[in-house]
Every structure is written in structure tokens, then in C-alpha cells.
């Protein structure tokens with residue numbers, strides 16, 4: 001049977017009235033069902049919830065499925081957790097993020113905030129850490 005929600009379809013190749021059907025599968029069965037096939041292509045998704053409710057886990061699973069099931073590249077940008085923790089937690093689910101990075105299919109990034117020279121001098125002057 002033809003896949004009604006091909007992850008790699010492009011909006012430009014389908015009729016305008018079908019654009020709403022252009023979905024990006026998460027590869028998480030229950031979630032894709034709930035989302036009528038996946039996220040709408042091009043949308044920015046904000047996942048909100050209390051700590052420990054699985055936001056990071058869903059993000060990791062989405063990227064893992066994208067790389068392993070749908071041949072899409074994955075970029076994980078973390079602002080609060082060191083990449084080592086992401087690798088460890090992904091490992092816990094059986095997802096080898098380091099291996100995917102070595103294959104050039106995934107990247108985990110921690111953008112470090114830049115210190116202005118004024119801030120750096122103040123820190124040095126105080127011998128603060």
C-alpha cells in the first residue's frame with residue numbers, strides 16, 4: 001500500500017489542496033496517529049511540559065527515527081545539558097548517538113555563550129570561577 005504520509009515528500013510536488021497532507025512522521029506510532037500522520041512540514045514545534053515528562057526523550061527519539069528510519073539528518077542543539085548527558089540518556093534507550101555522529105548523520109551541539117572581553121576581565125580580576 002502506498003504510504004499516505006511520505007516523510008520525504010516536498011510541498012512543491014503536491015497539489016495545494018493536499019499541502020495539509022504533507023506530514024513529517026515522528027516514527028513514534030501513537031504520536032503519529034494522534035498527529036494525523038506527523039507534524040506539518042515546515043512548522044516549528046514547541047514541546048512544553050513539567051520536568052521529567054519526556055520532552056527531551058521525544059526530541060531524541062524524533063531525531064533517532066529521522067536518521068535511522070527516514071534517512072534524514074538530525075541536529076540536536078542543547079542549551080542546558082552537556083552533550084555527554086544526551087549521549088548517556090540516548091544510550092539508555094538503546095540509541096547510539098555517537099555512532100550516528102561518526103557516520104555524519106547526526107550532530108549534538110552545545111552553543112556556549114560568548115563572554116565579552118569586559119566580562120572576562122572582571123572574572124579574571126576577581127579570580128572568580
Ligand SMILES: Nc1ncnc2c1ncn2[C@@H]1O[C@H](COP(=O)(O)OP(=O)(O)O)[C@@H](O)[C@H]1O
Nearest residue numbers: 049050051052053054055056057058089092093
Ligand atoms: N530507558 C528509559 N526507559 C523509560 N524511561 C526512561 C528511560 N530513560 C529515562 N527515562 C525516564 O524519562 C524521564 C526523563 O525524561 P526527559 O525526556 O528527560 O524529560 P524532560 O526533558 O521533559 O524533563 C525520567 O522520568 C526518566 O526516569
Ligand SMILES: [Mg+2]
Nearest residue numbers: 052055056057
Ligand atoms: Mg529535558
